[in-house]
Amino acid sequence: MRHEITLHVNGHEHRLQVESHHTLLDVLRRQLGLTGTKHGCDCGECGACSIWLNDRLVLSCLVLAAEADGAHVLTVEGLAASGEFAHLQEAFIEHHGMQCGFCTAGFLMAAAALLRENARPDAATIRAALAGNLCRCTGYHGILRAVQTASRMRR
Numbered sequence: 001m002r003h004e005i006t007l008h009v010n011g012h013e014h015r016l017q018v019e020s021h022h023t024l025l026d027v028l029r030r031q032l033g034l035t036g037t038k039h040g041c042d043c044g045e046c047g048a049c050s051i052w053l054n055d056r057l058v059l060s061c062l063v064l065a066a067e068a069d070g071a072h073v074l075t076v077e078g079l080a081a082s083g084e085f086a087h088l089q090e091a092f093i094e095h096h097g098m099q100c101g102f103c104t105a106g107f108l109m110a111a112a113a114l115l116r117e118n119a120r121p122d123a124a125t126i127r128a129a130l131a132g133n134l135c136r137c138t139g140y141h142g143i144l145r146a147v148q149t150a151s152r153m154r155r
């Protein structure tokens with residue numbers, strides 16, 4: 001079954017035709033070309049598809065596009081364009097928080113969501129907030145240091 005929906009993505013309104021089974025991840029990547037959000041496990045296990053939906057961190061592979069009708073979506077492209085978390089991106093680079101980069105957009109969205117709620121998280125809080133994001137390359141140490149540094153830069 002087809003649905004006509006409206007999505008506000010990174011500040012732009014889109015009228016879209018979607019099938020009942022299409023996820024928000026499908027629509028962002030295939031219809032809108034926003035490939036910064038990654039298609040990993042497709043079952044809520046890896047965090048690569050993390051975005052903000054109406055200002056809340058969600059896994060876009062677990063949200064049906066039809067259910068998101070009228071919603072406001074922020075992807076990593078929008079996060080970068082806003083400049084609000086440029087210090088977080090810089091800290092990831094400084095601390096080698098990425099290698100292949102496949103997980104990075106998801107980590108940035110999750111870390112930004114954490115820092116928005118808690119400007120001074122301790123290491124345990126950062127680990128807990130990022131527990132849903134998997135990285136097969138970095139060993140997580142650089143990511144943890146990057147978020148700690150970003151937290152200090154934001155104070």
Ligand code: FES
Pocket residue numbers: 038039040041042043044045046047048049050059060061062
């Ligand atoms: S692709 Fe969504 S959690 Fe892995």
Ligand code: FES
Pocket residue numbers: 097098099100101102103104134135136137138
């Ligand atoms: S940098 Fe490769 S999966 Fe995280």
